[in-house]
Amino acid sequence: MRWGMVIDLKRCIGCYGCQLSCKAENGTPPGVFFARVHKQEEGQYPTAQTTFLPVLCNHCDDPPCVDVCPTGASFVWEDDGIVDIDADKCVGCRSCMMACPYSQRFLNDDPQNYYGDQGATPYEQARVERHQTGVVMKCNFCRDRVRNGQDPACVENCPTIARYFGDLDNPNSEVSRLIRERSGFPLHPEKGTNPNVYYLPA
Amino acid sequence: MTSTNSGRYEQLIKDYQTEYRPQREWSEGRGFFLILGHFLVGVAAGAWLFGLFFQDKISLLAGFVLAGLGGLAHLANLARPERFILMMLRTATSWVSRGFWGLTLFLIGSVIYLPSLMFSDTFWQSDSVIADVGVVFSIAGSIIMMAYMGFVYTASKAIAFWNSTLHPVLYISYALRGGAAAHLLSLAFQGEAVSGGSDILIFWIAVTVTVIVLWIFEIQGALTSGEEAAVHSVHDILAGRLALYFYVGILLIGLFVPVFLMAGIIAPLSPTLFALIGLTSVAGDFFMKFSSIKAGVFSPVRLYSGNNRRATRRRKI
Numbered sequence A: 001m002r003w004g005m006v007i008d009l010k011r012c013i014g015c016y017g018c019q020l021s022c023k024a025e026n027g028t029p030p031g032v033f034f035a036r037v038h039k040q041e042e043g044q045y046p047t048a049q050t051t052f053l054p055v056l057c058n059h060c061d062d063p064p065c066v067d068v069c070p071t072g073a074s075f076v077w078e079d080d081g082i083v084d085i086d087a088d089k090c091v092g093c094r095s096c097m098m099a100c101p102y103s104q105r106f107l108n109d110d111p112q113n114y115y116g117d118q119g120a121t122p123y124e125q126a127r128v129e130r131h132q133t134g135v136v137m138k139c140n141f142c143r144d145r146v147r148n149g150q151d152p153a154c155v156e157n158c159p160t161i162a163r164y165f166g167d168l169d170n171p172n173s174e175v176s177r178l179i180r181e182r183s184g185f186p187l188h189p190e191k192g193t194n195p196n197v198y199y200l201p202a
Numbered sequence B: 001m002t003s004t005n006s007g008r009y010e011q012l013i014k015d016y017q018t019e020y021r022p023q024r025e026w027s028e029g030r031g032f033f034l035i036l037g038h039f040l041v042g043v044a045a046g047a048w049l050f051g052l053f054f055q056d057k058i059s060l061l062a063g064f065v066l067a068g069l070g071g072l073a074h075l076a077n078l079a080r081p082e083r084f085i086l087m088m089l090r091t092a093t094s095w096v097s098r099g100f101w102g103l104t105l106f107l108i109g110s111v112i113y114l115p116s117l118m119f120s121d122t123f124w125q126s127d128s129v130i131a132d133v134g135v136v137f138s139i140a141g142s143i144i145m146m147a148y149m150g151f152v153y154t155a156s157k158a159i160a161f162w163n164s165t166l167h168p169v170l171y172i173s174y175a176l177r178g179g180a181a182a183h184l185l186s187l188a189f190q191g192e193a194v195s196g197g198s199d200i201l202i203f204w205i206a207v208t209v210t211v212i213v214l215w216i217f218e219i220q221g222a223l224t225s226g227e228e229a230a231v232h233s234v235h236d237i238l239a240g241r242l243a244l245y246f247y248v249g250i251l252l253i254g255l256f257v258p259v260f261l262m263a264g265i266i267a268p269l270s271p272t273l274f275a276l277i278g279l280t281s282v283a284g285d286f287f288m289k290f291s292s293i294k295a296g297v298f299s300p301v302r303l304y305s306g307n308n309r310r311a312t313r314r315r316k317i
Helices: A017-026 A062-068 A097-100 A122-130 A145-146 A173-179 B003-016 B029-054 B057-077 B079-090 B095-120 B129-154 B167-189 B193-223 B228-239 B243-262 B273-293
Strands: A003-008 A036-042 A048-053 A074-076 A083-085 A104-110 A133-139 A162-169 A195-200 B315-316
Touching: A003 A145, A003 A173, A017 A036, A036 A145, A048 B003, A048 B029, A062 A074, A083 A133, A133 B167, A162 A173, A173 A195, B029 B057, B029 B095, B029 B129, B057 B079, B057 B095, B079 B095, B095 B129, B129 B167, B167 B193, B167 B273, B193 B228, B193 B243, B228 B243, B243 B273
Parallel strands: A003 A195
Antiparallel strands: A003 A162, A036 A048, A036 B315, A074 A083, A104 A133
Protein backbone atom coordinates (compact mmCIF):
# COMPACT_ATOMS: atom_id res chain seq x y z
CA MET A 1 0.00 0.00 0.00
CA ARG A 2 1.18 3.48 -0.84
CA TRP A 3 -1.05 6.37 0.14
CA GLY A 4 -1.14 9.25 -2.29
CA MET A 5 -3.16 12.33 -3.13
CA VAL A 6 -4.43 13.85 -6.33
CA ILE A 7 -5.32 17.54 -6.52
CA ASP A 8 -7.49 18.70 -9.39
CA LEU A 9 -6.34 22.19 -10.27
CA LYS A 10 -9.40 22.68 -12.47
CA ARG A 11 -11.63 22.33 -9.43
CA CYS A 12 -9.56 24.26 -6.89
CA ILE A 13 -11.04 27.70 -6.26
CA GLY A 14 -8.44 28.84 -3.74
CA CYS A 15 -10.84 29.01 -0.81
CA TYR A 16 -8.15 27.97 1.70
CA GLY A 17 -10.57 25.42 3.13
CA CYS A 18 -7.82 22.80 3.11
CA GLN A 19 -5.44 25.11 4.93
CA LEU A 20 -7.96 25.98 7.62
CA SER A 21 -9.27 22.47 8.09
CA CYS A 22 -5.70 21.24 8.43
CA LYS A 23 -5.04 23.83 11.10
CA ALA A 24 -8.21 22.85 12.91
CA GLU A 25 -7.40 19.14 12.70
CA ASN A 26 -3.75 19.36 13.65
CA GLY A 27 -3.81 22.47 15.83
CA THR A 28 -0.67 23.82 14.25
CA PRO A 29 0.82 26.99 15.75
CA PRO A 30 1.32 30.30 13.90
CA GLY A 31 3.82 29.95 11.07
CA VAL A 32 3.17 26.25 10.56
CA PHE A 33 1.16 25.35 7.46
CA PHE A 34 0.93 21.68 6.61
CA ALA A 35 -1.43 22.52 3.75
CA ARG A 36 -0.64 25.76 1.98
CA VAL A 37 -2.30 27.37 -0.99
CA HIS A 38 -0.08 29.39 -3.28
CA LYS A 39 -1.98 32.05 -5.11
CA GLN A 40 -0.21 32.86 -8.32
CA GLU A 41 -0.46 35.15 -11.29
CA GLU A 42 0.30 33.85 -14.74
CA GLY A 43 0.74 35.65 -18.01
CA GLN A 44 0.35 39.34 -18.74
CA TYR A 45 -2.55 41.63 -19.41
CA PRO A 46 -4.88 41.03 -21.21
CA THR A 47 -4.37 37.28 -20.84
CA ALA A 48 -3.34 37.29 -17.18
CA GLN A 49 -5.00 34.80 -14.88
CA THR A 50 -4.84 33.77 -11.25
CA THR A 51 -4.17 30.18 -10.39
CA PHE A 52 -4.07 28.32 -7.12
CA LEU A 53 -1.50 25.75 -6.20
CA PRO A 54 -2.25 23.78 -3.04
CA VAL A 55 0.96 22.35 -1.62
CA LEU A 56 1.53 19.83 1.12
CA CYS A 57 4.15 17.23 2.04
CA ASN A 58 4.57 15.06 -1.03
CA HIS A 59 5.34 11.90 0.98
CA CYS A 60 8.07 11.05 -1.51
CA ASP A 61 9.24 7.54 -2.22
CA ASP A 62 12.80 8.84 -2.03
CA PRO A 63 12.48 11.56 0.60
CA PRO A 64 15.65 13.64 0.95
CA CYS A 65 14.39 14.84 4.34
CA VAL A 66 14.63 11.31 5.70
CA ASP A 67 18.11 10.77 4.29
CA VAL A 68 19.59 13.87 5.89
CA CYS A 69 18.00 13.38 9.32
CA PRO A 70 20.84 12.51 11.72
CA THR A 71 18.68 10.88 14.39
CA GLY A 72 16.14 8.83 12.50
CA ALA A 73 13.35 11.12 13.68
CA SER A 74 12.22 11.48 10.08
CA PHE A 75 11.11 8.16 8.77
CA VAL A 76 8.79 6.39 6.34
CA TRP A 77 6.04 4.10 7.62
CA GLU A 78 6.75 0.83 5.84
CA ASP A 79 3.15 -0.27 5.66
CA ASP A 80 1.75 2.76 3.85
CA GLY A 81 4.64 4.94 2.68
CA ILE A 82 3.69 7.97 4.78
CA VAL A 83 6.66 10.17 5.69
CA ASP A 84 6.43 11.08 9.35
CA ILE A 85 8.41 12.53 12.26
CA ASP A 86 9.03 10.97 15.64
CA ALA A 87 9.02 14.12 17.75
CA ASP A 88 10.76 12.33 20.62
CA LYS A 89 13.85 11.82 18.45
CA CYS A 90 14.03 15.20 16.73
CA VAL A 91 16.94 17.41 17.84
CA GLY A 92 15.77 20.43 15.86
CA CYS A 93 18.79 20.63 13.56
CA ARG A 94 16.53 21.70 10.65
CA SER A 95 18.49 19.67 8.07
CA CYS A 96 15.22 18.26 6.78
CA MET A 97 13.85 21.75 6.21
CA MET A 98 16.82 22.50 3.97
CA ALA A 99 16.38 19.22 2.12
CA CYS A 100 12.66 19.38 1.34
CA PRO A 101 12.20 20.78 -2.18
CA TYR A 102 8.59 21.64 -1.34
CA SER A 103 9.34 23.66 1.82
CA GLN A 104 6.86 21.59 3.76
CA ARG A 105 8.66 21.25 7.05
CA PHE A 106 8.34 23.73 9.88
CA LEU A 107 10.11 24.24 13.16
CA ASN A 108 7.75 24.59 16.10
CA ASP A 109 10.13 26.88 17.89
CA ASP A 110 8.47 28.29 20.97
CA PRO A 111 4.99 28.06 22.42
CA GLN A 112 2.88 30.49 20.42
CA ASN A 113 -0.71 31.52 20.15
CA TYR A 114 -2.72 33.52 17.69
CA TYR A 115 -4.14 36.15 20.00
CA GLY A 116 -1.14 37.99 21.33
CA ASP A 117 -1.45 39.41 24.79
CA GLN A 118 -4.76 37.68 25.37
CA GLY A 119 -2.81 34.48 25.81
CA ALA A 120 -3.64 31.05 24.58
CA THR A 121 -7.28 30.07 24.15
CA PRO A 122 -8.43 26.79 25.71
CA TYR A 123 -8.27 25.28 22.24
CA GLU A 124 -4.69 26.44 21.81
CA GLN A 125 -3.74 25.14 25.23
CA ALA A 126 -5.04 21.76 24.20
CA ARG A 127 -3.11 22.03 20.98
CA VAL A 128 0.14 22.91 22.76
CA GLU A 129 -0.18 19.72 24.75
CA ARG A 130 -0.23 17.74 21.53
CA HIS A 131 2.93 19.24 20.03
CA GLN A 132 6.44 19.37 21.36
CA THR A 133 8.37 22.60 20.90
CA GLY A 134 11.88 22.70 19.47
CA VAL A 135 11.08 20.03 16.92
CA VAL A 136 10.19 20.01 13.25
CA MET A 137 6.58 19.39 12.21
CA LYS A 138 5.00 18.26 8.98
CA CYS A 139 1.91 16.79 7.37
CA ASN A 140 1.47 13.06 7.88
CA PHE A 141 -1.64 12.69 5.71
CA CYS A 142 -3.68 12.80 8.96
CA ARG A 143 -2.44 9.29 9.61
CA ASP A 144 -4.62 8.74 12.65
CA ARG A 145 -7.72 9.59 10.65
CA VAL A 146 -6.61 7.43 7.75
CA ARG A 147 -6.01 4.45 10.01
CA ASN A 148 -9.57 4.91 11.27
CA GLY A 149 -10.89 4.72 7.74
CA GLN A 150 -11.35 8.45 7.21
CA ASP A 151 -9.82 10.72 4.60
CA PRO A 152 -7.30 13.41 5.61
CA ALA A 153 -8.96 16.58 6.88
CA CYS A 154 -7.97 18.63 3.81
CA VAL A 155 -9.59 16.06 1.52
CA GLU A 156 -12.76 15.72 3.54
CA ASN A 157 -13.26 19.48 3.88
CA CYS A 158 -12.55 20.53 0.31
CA PRO A 159 -15.88 22.06 -0.82
CA THR A 160 -15.21 21.56 -4.53
CA ILE A 161 -13.97 17.97 -4.21
CA ALA A 162 -10.64 18.96 -5.72
CA ARG A 163 -8.69 16.51 -3.57
CA TYR A 164 -8.68 12.74 -3.82
CA PHE A 165 -6.92 10.33 -1.50
CA GLY A 166 -6.20 6.68 -2.09
CA ASP A 167 -3.79 3.83 -2.71
CA LEU A 168 -1.39 4.53 -5.55
CA ASP A 169 -0.29 0.88 -5.60
CA ASN A 170 -3.81 -0.16 -6.55
CA PRO A 171 -4.25 0.46 -10.29
CA ASN A 172 -8.04 0.45 -9.85
CA SER A 173 -8.13 3.13 -7.14
CA GLU A 174 -9.63 6.49 -8.00
CA VAL A 175 -6.31 8.29 -7.57
CA SER A 176 -4.54 5.88 -9.94
CA ARG A 177 -7.35 6.20 -12.47
CA LEU A 178 -7.31 10.00 -12.34
CA ILE A 179 -3.56 10.17 -12.78
CA ARG A 180 -3.76 7.75 -15.71
CA GLU A 181 -6.75 9.27 -17.49
CA ARG A 182 -6.06 12.96 -16.88
CA SER A 183 -2.29 13.02 -17.16
CA GLY A 184 -1.57 13.66 -13.51
CA PHE A 185 1.87 15.02 -12.80
CA PRO A 186 3.92 15.62 -9.63
CA LEU A 187 5.68 18.81 -8.57
CA HIS A 188 9.34 19.11 -9.38
CA PRO A 189 10.03 15.62 -10.67
CA GLU A 190 13.51 16.84 -11.62
CA LYS A 191 14.45 16.70 -7.94
CA GLY A 192 14.26 12.91 -8.12
CA THR A 193 12.16 12.51 -4.99
CA ASN A 194 9.33 10.48 -6.58
CA PRO A 195 6.46 12.36 -4.90
CA ASN A 196 3.14 10.72 -4.07
CA VAL A 197 1.08 13.88 -4.52
CA TYR A 198 -0.11 14.42 -8.07
CA TYR A 199 -1.82 17.33 -9.80
CA LEU A 200 -4.38 17.27 -12.55
CA PRO A 201 -3.93 20.08 -15.09
CA ALA A 202 -6.28 23.06 -14.94
CA MET B 1 2.06 35.88 20.39
CA THR B 2 4.93 37.47 22.22
CA SER B 3 6.57 40.30 20.33
CA THR B 4 9.52 38.08 19.33
CA ASN B 5 7.32 35.30 18.07
CA SER B 6 5.03 37.78 16.39
CA GLY B 7 8.01 39.29 14.59
CA ARG B 8 9.15 35.87 13.45
CA TYR B 9 5.66 35.02 12.23
CA GLU B 10 5.35 38.28 10.32
CA GLN B 11 8.77 37.67 8.79
CA LEU B 12 7.73 34.19 7.67
CA ILE B 13 4.56 35.48 6.06
CA LYS B 14 6.55 38.22 4.33
CA ASP B 15 9.09 35.64 3.14
CA TYR B 16 6.33 33.48 1.68
CA GLN B 17 5.20 36.43 -0.38
CA THR B 18 8.58 36.72 -2.06
CA GLU B 19 9.67 34.77 -5.09
CA TYR B 20 12.88 33.53 -3.51
CA ARG B 21 12.44 32.88 0.19
CA PRO B 22 15.76 33.31 2.04
CA GLN B 23 16.70 30.52 4.37
CA ARG B 24 16.91 31.89 7.89
CA GLU B 25 17.01 28.67 9.87
CA TRP B 26 20.75 28.24 9.43
CA SER B 27 21.83 31.85 9.59
CA GLU B 28 19.66 33.79 12.02
CA GLY B 29 18.85 33.35 15.69
CA ARG B 30 20.32 30.10 16.92
CA GLY B 31 21.12 29.28 13.29
CA PHE B 32 24.06 31.69 13.46
CA PHE B 33 25.78 29.18 15.73
CA LEU B 34 25.83 26.71 12.85
CA ILE B 35 27.85 29.16 10.74
CA LEU B 36 30.11 29.76 13.71
CA GLY B 37 30.40 26.04 14.37
CA HIS B 38 31.29 25.21 10.78
CA PHE B 39 33.84 28.00 10.73
CA LEU B 40 35.45 26.89 13.99
CA VAL B 41 35.67 23.17 13.24
CA GLY B 42 37.06 23.93 9.77
CA VAL B 43 39.88 26.04 11.20
CA ALA B 44 40.34 23.50 14.01
CA ALA B 45 40.83 20.59 11.61
CA GLY B 46 43.27 22.58 9.48
CA ALA B 47 45.21 23.84 12.51
CA TRP B 48 45.46 20.31 13.89
CA LEU B 49 46.81 18.86 10.64
CA PHE B 50 49.37 21.67 10.34
CA GLY B 51 50.28 21.22 13.97
CA LEU B 52 50.88 17.51 13.45
CA PHE B 53 52.89 18.07 10.30
CA PHE B 54 55.14 20.71 11.86
CA GLN B 55 54.94 19.27 15.40
CA ASP B 56 53.68 22.64 16.62
CA LYS B 57 52.11 22.39 20.06
CA ILE B 58 50.39 25.77 19.87
CA SER B 59 48.62 24.85 16.62
CA LEU B 60 47.60 21.50 18.06
CA LEU B 61 46.26 23.09 21.20
CA ALA B 62 44.46 25.75 19.15
CA GLY B 63 42.92 23.01 17.01
CA PHE B 64 41.67 21.19 20.07
CA VAL B 65 40.20 24.29 21.71
CA LEU B 66 38.58 25.52 18.49
CA ALA B 67 37.07 22.09 17.86
CA GLY B 68 35.63 22.08 21.37
CA LEU B 69 34.16 25.53 20.84
CA GLY B 70 32.89 24.46 17.42
CA GLY B 71 31.17 21.48 19.02
CA LEU B 72 29.49 23.75 21.55
CA ALA B 73 28.38 26.06 18.74
CA HIS B 74 26.87 23.07 16.95
CA LEU B 75 24.96 22.20 20.11
CA ALA B 76 23.75 25.78 20.43
CA ASN B 77 22.33 25.49 16.93
CA LEU B 78 20.06 22.63 17.97
CA ALA B 79 16.57 23.40 19.19
CA ARG B 80 16.80 20.30 21.41
CA PRO B 81 20.50 20.10 22.38
CA GLU B 82 19.77 17.69 25.24
CA ARG B 83 19.10 14.98 22.67
CA PHE B 84 22.41 15.45 20.85
CA ILE B 85 23.56 11.89 21.44
CA LEU B 86 20.83 10.67 19.06
CA MET B 87 22.76 12.31 16.22
CA MET B 88 25.11 9.33 16.15
CA LEU B 89 22.43 7.04 14.81
CA ARG B 90 22.20 7.70 11.09
CA THR B 91 25.69 7.62 9.62
CA ALA B 92 24.48 5.54 6.68
CA THR B 93 22.73 8.49 5.03
CA SER B 94 23.20 11.66 7.05
CA TRP B 95 26.26 13.88 6.74
CA VAL B 96 25.26 15.69 9.93
CA SER B 97 25.56 12.37 11.71
CA ARG B 98 28.91 11.65 10.05
CA GLY B 99 30.15 15.09 11.05
CA PHE B 100 29.14 14.38 14.62
CA TRP B 101 31.21 11.20 14.55
CA GLY B 102 34.10 13.09 12.96
CA LEU B 103 34.11 15.68 15.72
CA THR B 104 33.82 12.96 18.36
CA LEU B 105 36.72 10.99 16.86
CA PHE B 106 38.78 14.14 16.68
CA LEU B 107 38.15 15.13 20.28
CA ILE B 108 38.89 11.62 21.54
CA GLY B 109 42.06 11.42 19.44
CA SER B 110 43.30 14.83 20.48
CA VAL B 111 42.58 14.15 24.15
CA ILE B 112 44.70 11.00 23.83
CA TYR B 113 47.51 12.64 21.87
CA LEU B 114 47.88 16.07 23.44
CA PRO B 115 48.98 14.89 26.93
CA SER B 116 51.84 12.98 25.32
CA LEU B 117 53.15 16.26 23.92
CA MET B 118 52.34 18.56 26.80
CA PHE B 119 52.96 16.34 29.82
CA SER B 120 55.00 13.41 28.58
CA ASP B 121 56.54 12.96 32.02
CA THR B 122 53.15 12.39 33.60
CA PHE B 123 51.38 10.58 30.79
CA TRP B 124 52.50 8.41 27.88
CA GLN B 125 55.28 9.34 25.42
CA SER B 126 54.48 10.89 22.06
CA ASP B 127 56.01 7.89 20.25
CA SER B 128 53.96 5.37 22.24
CA VAL B 129 51.22 3.19 20.79
CA ILE B 130 48.58 5.08 22.75
CA ALA B 131 49.71 8.40 21.26
CA ASP B 132 49.73 6.83 17.80
CA VAL B 133 46.14 5.72 18.29
CA GLY B 134 45.29 9.29 19.25
CA VAL B 135 46.99 10.59 16.11
CA VAL B 136 45.07 8.16 13.88
CA PHE B 137 41.74 9.05 15.52
CA SER B 138 42.43 12.77 15.29
CA ILE B 139 43.51 12.66 11.65
CA ALA B 140 40.45 10.62 10.69
CA GLY B 141 38.26 13.04 12.63
CA SER B 142 39.95 16.06 11.02
CA ILE B 143 39.36 14.75 7.52
CA ILE B 144 35.69 14.05 8.24
CA MET B 145 35.30 17.47 9.88
CA MET B 146 36.77 19.25 6.87
CA ALA B 147 34.63 17.38 4.38
CA TYR B 148 31.29 16.91 6.09
CA MET B 149 30.23 20.55 6.06
CA GLY B 150 30.30 20.82 2.30
CA PHE B 151 28.34 17.60 1.97
CA VAL B 152 25.71 18.84 4.43
CA TYR B 153 25.04 21.78 2.13
CA THR B 154 25.19 19.71 -1.03
CA ALA B 155 22.52 17.40 0.42
CA SER B 156 20.20 20.36 1.01
CA LYS B 157 18.09 19.92 -2.09
CA ALA B 158 15.85 22.88 -1.40
CA ILE B 159 18.72 25.35 -1.72
CA ALA B 160 19.92 25.28 -5.30
CA PHE B 161 23.00 27.41 -4.65
CA TRP B 162 24.39 24.82 -2.24
CA ASN B 163 23.85 21.85 -4.54
CA SER B 164 27.21 22.22 -6.24
CA THR B 165 29.46 19.17 -6.10
CA LEU B 166 32.36 21.58 -5.63
CA HIS B 167 31.06 22.64 -2.24
CA PRO B 168 32.81 19.87 -0.26
CA VAL B 169 36.13 20.52 -2.02
CA LEU B 170 35.74 24.22 -1.36
CA TYR B 171 35.15 23.60 2.32
CA ILE B 172 38.19 21.33 2.53
CA SER B 173 40.27 24.04 0.88
CA TYR B 174 38.93 26.62 3.29
CA ALA B 175 39.81 24.40 6.23
CA LEU B 176 43.38 24.07 4.97
CA ARG B 177 43.58 27.83 4.42
CA GLY B 178 42.29 28.34 7.94
CA GLY B 179 44.84 25.84 9.22
CA ALA B 180 47.66 27.70 7.49
CA ALA B 181 46.44 30.96 8.97
CA ALA B 182 46.23 29.43 12.44
CA HIS B 183 49.76 28.09 12.09
CA LEU B 184 50.98 31.54 11.04
CA LEU B 185 49.41 32.94 14.18
CA SER B 186 51.08 30.25 16.23
CA LEU B 187 54.48 31.01 14.73
CA ALA B 188 53.97 34.71 15.32
CA PHE B 189 53.05 33.95 18.93
CA GLN B 190 56.29 32.00 19.29
CA GLY B 191 58.32 34.73 17.55
CA GLU B 192 59.35 32.38 14.79
CA ALA B 193 57.44 33.95 11.98
CA VAL B 194 60.19 34.99 9.63
CA SER B 195 62.32 31.88 9.94
CA GLY B 196 59.54 29.30 9.95
CA GLY B 197 56.76 31.08 8.14
CA SER B 198 57.92 31.26 4.56
CA ASP B 199 56.86 27.67 3.78
CA ILE B 200 53.47 28.34 5.29
CA LEU B 201 53.10 31.52 3.28
CA ILE B 202 53.76 29.61 0.08
CA PHE B 203 51.19 27.02 1.09
CA TRP B 204 48.74 29.80 2.00
CA ILE B 205 49.16 31.33 -1.45
CA ALA B 206 48.69 27.95 -3.15
CA VAL B 207 45.54 27.07 -1.22
CA THR B 208 44.17 30.59 -1.64
CA VAL B 209 44.59 30.33 -5.41
CA THR B 210 42.81 26.95 -5.22
CA VAL B 211 39.96 28.52 -3.24
CA ILE B 212 39.62 31.37 -5.74
CA VAL B 213 39.54 28.97 -8.70
CA LEU B 214 36.97 26.71 -6.97
CA TRP B 215 34.87 29.73 -6.01
CA ILE B 216 34.84 31.00 -9.59
CA PHE B 217 33.84 27.56 -10.84
CA GLU B 218 31.09 27.39 -8.24
CA ILE B 219 29.72 30.79 -9.20
CA GLN B 220 29.94 29.90 -12.87
CA GLY B 221 28.21 26.58 -12.16
CA ALA B 222 25.41 28.33 -10.29
CA LEU B 223 24.92 30.85 -13.07
CA THR B 224 24.72 28.15 -15.74
CA SER B 225 22.81 25.54 -13.72
CA GLY B 226 19.43 26.65 -15.01
CA GLU B 227 18.29 27.08 -11.41
CA GLU B 228 16.90 30.58 -10.97
CA ALA B 229 17.28 30.33 -7.20
CA ALA B 230 21.02 29.67 -7.57
CA VAL B 231 21.35 32.67 -9.87
CA HIS B 232 19.46 34.74 -7.33
CA SER B 233 21.90 33.65 -4.61
CA VAL B 234 24.88 34.64 -6.74
CA HIS B 235 23.26 38.01 -7.35
CA ASP B 236 22.73 38.41 -3.62
CA ILE B 237 26.43 37.86 -3.01
CA LEU B 238 27.84 39.92 -5.85
CA ALA B 239 25.35 42.76 -6.09
CA GLY B 240 22.63 42.30 -3.51
CA ARG B 241 22.04 42.07 0.22
CA LEU B 242 25.39 40.32 0.85
CA ALA B 243 27.61 42.40 -1.42
CA LEU B 244 29.13 44.28 1.51
CA TYR B 245 30.28 41.05 3.12
CA PHE B 246 31.69 39.86 -0.19
CA TYR B 247 33.63 42.96 -1.18
CA VAL B 248 34.74 44.10 2.27
CA GLY B 249 34.85 40.85 4.24
CA ILE B 250 35.99 38.32 1.67
CA LEU B 251 37.87 40.30 -0.95
CA LEU B 252 39.32 43.20 1.02
CA ILE B 253 39.92 41.69 4.47
CA GLY B 254 40.35 38.06 3.48
CA LEU B 255 42.34 38.45 0.28
CA PHE B 256 43.76 41.87 -0.57
CA VAL B 257 44.97 42.82 2.91
CA PRO B 258 46.89 39.55 3.51
CA VAL B 259 48.41 39.69 0.03
CA PHE B 260 49.31 43.35 0.56
CA LEU B 261 50.93 42.54 3.88
CA MET B 262 52.67 39.52 2.44
CA ALA B 263 54.22 41.56 -0.30
CA GLY B 264 56.05 43.44 2.42
CA ILE B 265 54.81 46.76 1.15
CA ILE B 266 54.02 48.26 4.54
CA ALA B 267 56.87 46.78 6.51
CA PRO B 268 59.35 43.93 6.37
CA LEU B 269 57.91 40.57 7.34
CA SER B 270 57.75 40.23 11.10
CA PRO B 271 55.86 38.17 13.68
CA THR B 272 53.35 41.00 14.03
CA LEU B 273 52.79 41.09 10.30
CA PHE B 274 52.43 37.30 10.19
CA ALA B 275 49.85 37.50 12.94
CA LEU B 276 47.95 40.12 10.96
CA ILE B 277 48.06 37.97 7.85
CA GLY B 278 46.70 35.02 9.82
CA LEU B 279 43.94 37.04 11.45
CA THR B 280 42.74 38.72 8.26
CA SER B 281 42.83 35.42 6.40
CA VAL B 282 40.72 33.73 9.05
CA ALA B 283 38.32 36.68 9.13
CA GLY B 284 37.92 36.43 5.35
CA ASP B 285 37.13 32.73 5.68
CA PHE B 286 34.44 33.50 8.20
CA PHE B 287 32.82 36.05 5.89
CA MET B 288 33.05 33.57 3.06
CA LYS B 289 31.12 30.92 4.97
CA PHE B 290 28.71 33.47 6.38
CA SER B 291 27.82 34.92 2.99
CA SER B 292 27.53 31.61 1.15
CA ILE B 293 25.25 30.17 3.84
CA LYS B 294 23.26 33.36 4.15
CA ALA B 295 22.87 33.54 0.36
CA GLY B 296 20.83 30.34 0.31
CA VAL B 297 17.30 30.86 -0.94
CA PHE B 298 14.65 28.19 -1.30
CA SER B 299 13.84 27.14 -4.83
CA PRO B 300 10.27 28.30 -5.48
CA VAL B 301 7.60 25.61 -5.55
CA ARG B 302 6.13 25.88 -9.00
CA LEU B 303 3.70 24.12 -11.19
CA TYR B 304 4.98 21.97 -14.00
CA SER B 305 2.66 20.47 -16.55
CA GLY B 306 4.47 17.65 -18.28
CA ASN B 307 7.45 19.21 -20.01
CA ASN B 308 5.74 22.54 -20.24
CA ARG B 309 7.22 24.71 -17.54
CA ARG B 310 4.91 27.47 -16.52
CA ALA B 311 6.62 30.31 -14.78
CA THR B 312 4.45 31.71 -12.06
CA ARG B 313 4.74 34.49 -9.60
CA ARG B 314 3.73 33.85 -6.02
CA ARG B 315 1.59 36.46 -4.41
CA LYS B 316 0.70 35.20 -0.98
CA ILE B 317 0.05 32.02 0.91
